Amino acid sequence: MQDFVQQFHYVDHQNLPYIKGIGKGSGGPEYFWDGSKRKDHLVFLQFTLAGEGTLMIGGETFTQRKGDFFLAEVPGKFVYYSKQNWQFIYVEFSPVVRQWLNVASQVFSQASADFFKSLMDTFITIQEEELDFLENSEQAFNLFLKIKKEINNVQIKANAQSLIIKRYLEENYASDIGLDKMAEIFDMSKFQLIRMFEEAFQYTPMAYLRKYRILCSFELLWENKSVDETAKAVGFSNGNYFAKIFKLEMGMTPTEYKLSKKNYQFKKR
Structure with missing residues (x-):
């Protein structure tokens, strides 16, 4: 009714x-x-x-x-x-x-x-x-x-434990993190780990880690660090792979992002 x-x-x-x-x-x-x-x-x-x-x-x-x-x-x-x-x-x-x-x-x-x-x-x-x-x-x-x-x-x-996993990723993003290691640390299978994290955040742990690493790279690029320096600082194995992921996430290369800085520079009064 x-x-x-x-x-x-x-x-x-x-x-x-x-x-x-x-x-x-x-x-x-x-x-x-x-x-x-x-x-x-x-x-x-x-x-x-x-x-x-x-x-x-x-x-x-x-x-x-x-x-x-x-x-x-x-x-x-x-x-x-x-x-x-x-x-x-x-x-x-x-x-x-x-x-x-x-x-x-x-x-x-x-x-x-x-x-x-x-x-x-x-x-x-x-x-x-x-x-x-x-x-x-x-x-x-x-x-x-x-x-x-x-x-x-x-x-x-x-999925309360997913918050703990998320915090672990954010605190250790610059380190070499893999699913095998995470599954061992949190005492669960890789399948359980992926499913629980994805249910909470709509991303797999590794996809979230990639996005978080890109986020952390912004400030370093803004400070005019090289692509290779930035890649190593945020946990990528090399500059080429970092540049590839950066382009996928941001629609521009790290170098193009660095060059965009001039668009945000203001003249001193």
């Missing part, structure tokens, strides 16, 4: 994200949704306010209680239903936001108070105000950033 629904229709979407609809609903023993039978194309978030519901997705069953939420792409292979009084709100996004999710369907327990406040503030704003397309898109983009931040925080908390 849907207690309140607000839908938005625009002629020109401009390939921007926007909110297609919001709703507040409740469900009892006969409440049942099959995501595979819905015809519209969207990504939606459903947040439980009270009661209890059940989500079946990816061969797993999840109980949804107060403070829990899930994201799903429609159409999709999932169902959700209620055996008790299930009260919830939902936000439907245009499908363009799918590109910002590593996995389309995700389930989360006990959202933070800050996220709940942001979600409700957006819900109330959209419910009470008439929005043109760009205003709607701004609300959608801001809310989706909050969702991404909440997802990131939840994943990091669920």
Whole structure:
């Protein structure tokens, strides 16, 4: 049962994200949704306010209680239903936001108070105000950033050791670090290490290390250190490999980055 629904229709979407609809609903023993039978194309978030519901997705069953939420792409292979009084709100996004999710369907327990406040503030704003397309898109983009931040925080908390690994990489980036050595230090297999870190930070440990080394190279290049000096200082085996990775990450060579310094020099007054 849907207690309140607000839908938005625009002629020109401009390939921007926007909110297609919001709703507040409740469900009892006969409440049942099959995501595979819905015809519209969207990504939606459903947040439980009270009661209890059940989500079946990816061969797993999840109980949804107060403070829990899930994201799903429609159409999709999932169902959700209620055996008790299930009260919830939902936000439907245009499908363009799918590109910002590593996995389309995700389930989360006990959202933070800050996220709940942001979600409700957006819900109330959209419910009470008439929005043109760009205003709607701004609300959608801001809310989706909050969702991404909440997802990131939840994943990091669920993988507390990943923070320790991340700190190890940042403190030892200039050293010769490999997966075999890290797996030995943290007493886990390389597969476990990669999976846990990637779930928390969306990068493998070695990909994160490369990015962090490039970040640390900026100041050295700015100080006019040579490419070879910089490469060795941040943990790369040689200047050629460093230059190759730098170009992939930054879209320019280390030398081009050094030359760009003159664009930021200001005359003394």
